[in-house]
Amino acid sequence: MARQRMRGWWVVLAVLSMSGCASTPAADTGQFVKRTVTVDGRQSRYQVFVPRDAQAQRGALPVVLFLHGSGERGSDGRQQTHAGLGPYLREHARDFPALVVLPQAPKDEEWSGINNRIALAALDATVAEFGADPTRQYLTGMSMGGYGSWNIALDNPTRFAAIVPVCGAVLAPHAVRASLFVESVAAEADPYAAIAARLNATPIWMFHGAQDDVVLPEDDRRLKAAFDQAGAKDVRYTEYPEGNHNAWDATYADAAMWEWLFTQRR
Numbered sequence: 001m002a003r004q005r006m007r008g009w010w011v012v013l014a015v016l017s018m019s020g021c022a023s024t025p026a027a028d029t030g031q032f033v034k035r036t037v038t039v040d041g042r043q044s045r046y047q048v049f050v051p052r053d054a055q056a057q058r059g060a061l062p063v064v065l066f067l068h069g070s071g072e073r074g075s076d077g078r079q080q081t082h083a084g085l086g087p088y089l090r091e092h093a094r095d096f097p098a099l100v101v102l103p104q105a106p107k108d109e110e111w112s113g114i115n116n117r118i119a120l121a122a123l124d125a126t127v128a129e130f131g132a133d134p135t136r137q138y139l140t141g142m143s144m145g146g147y148g149s150w151n152i153a154l155d156n157p158t159r160f161a162a163i164v165p166v167c168g169a170v171l172a173p174h175a176v177r178a179s180l181f182v183e184s185v186a187a188e189a190d191p192y193a194a195i196a197a198r199l200n201a202t203p204i205w206m207f208h209g210a211q212d213d214v215v216l217p218e219d220d221r222r223l224k225a226a227f228d229q230a231g232a233k234d235v236r237y238t239e240y241p242e243g244n245h246n247a248w249d250a251t252y253a254d255a256a257m258w259e260w261l262f263t264q265r266r
Contacts, residue, residue: 028052030093032081032102037121040114045077046122049089049100050130060133062262063099065123065160067145067152069248073107080104084142084166088252098138098262101126110179111141111148119152135266140164142248143215150182154198162203162264164257167212167247169219170195192219192226196235200227203234203264207251209243 030051036043054061068080080086080102089096103119105111111119127134139160141149146168153163170191172181185191206224208217217239227235240250251257 028094030054030089030096032086032089034077035122035125036077037103037118037125039118039121042114042118044103044118044122045075046101046103046118047077047081048122048126048130049096049102051096051098052094054099054130060131060136061099062097062136062138063101063123063126063130063132064138064140064261065101065103065119065152067111067119067139067141067148068102068104069141069143069145073105073109075104075106077104084145084248085140085252088249099126099130099132105144111145112151112183116148116152116155119148120156136161136262136264137266138162138164138261138264140166141168142166142251143168143245144180146215147180147182150195151184153202154182154184154195157198157202158266160202161266162205162261163199164205164207164251164261165220166207166251167209167215167217167245168206169215170223171219173215190226192222193230195223196226196230196232200230200232203260204232205236205238205257205260207238207240207247207257209240209245209247211242211244212247214245 030049032047032049034047036045066085068084072080072083101123103122105115109115137160139149139153146165149163149165153160170182172178185194188194206220208220210217220237224237240247
């Protein structure tokens with residue numbers, strides 16, 4: 001009986017040991033770790049990319065909040081890592097220098113309301129858990145997440161050191177998706193000027209494909225003009241002449257974008 005109890009303890013210790021390994025990034029590569037957060041009674045799974053040797057790096061790490069597109073919605077806590085920034089992180093797991101928070105919006109919902117609060121709660125939890133630099137918080141999103149980037153930034157205009165909306169827009173792209181728009185400026189006579197006025201001091205780099213037939217590039221063009229008219233110091237717009245809706249692969253592979261992003265501080 002004593003021998004059986006002893007063997008049972010060894011099994012427990014082995015399981016605990018494996019669990020610890022699963023949540024601790026390996027020394028030679030960054031990796032994704034699973035987390036959950038609860039806001040207003042809703043529990044949501046999210047993931048955090050933790051760069052290699054995170055604990056050994058000098059100084060607090062920058063942190064990026066990434067908002068996925070429509071195709072990655074769900075509740076599995078994984079799909080949001082399979083398009084956009086997630087694949088890029090896997091390809092650059094050995095050298096990507098920042099924490100990345102990847103929340104997930106439920107099926108058939110937008111980045112608005114409680115989903116935005118969940119995303120920010122996941123970001124807060126990551127900053128606290130990993131000691132991220134509060135002056136180097138960045139926001140990016142693609143397609144539906146591009147809209148979400150504007151929604152979250154407008155609701156938190158002094159939080160992010162820079163934002164990178166990718167193939168997003170301001171107005172609903174199609175009548176069948178009337179719920180997809182930038183909510184806080186919906187009632188404004190000129191929503192583009194309203195965004196430019198509120199985020200005039202925030203460094204922004206927008207990306208879009210000129211041939212995008214899912215979310216047309218016209219809104220980003222009008223936003224760039226509005227920011228220029230408002231005298232914004234650092235608002236950039238890159239339009240890929242031959243690009244369609246998938247502007248995210250080229251954007252996240254752009255070393256110049258990352259270099260610019262990580263130099264921004266609040």
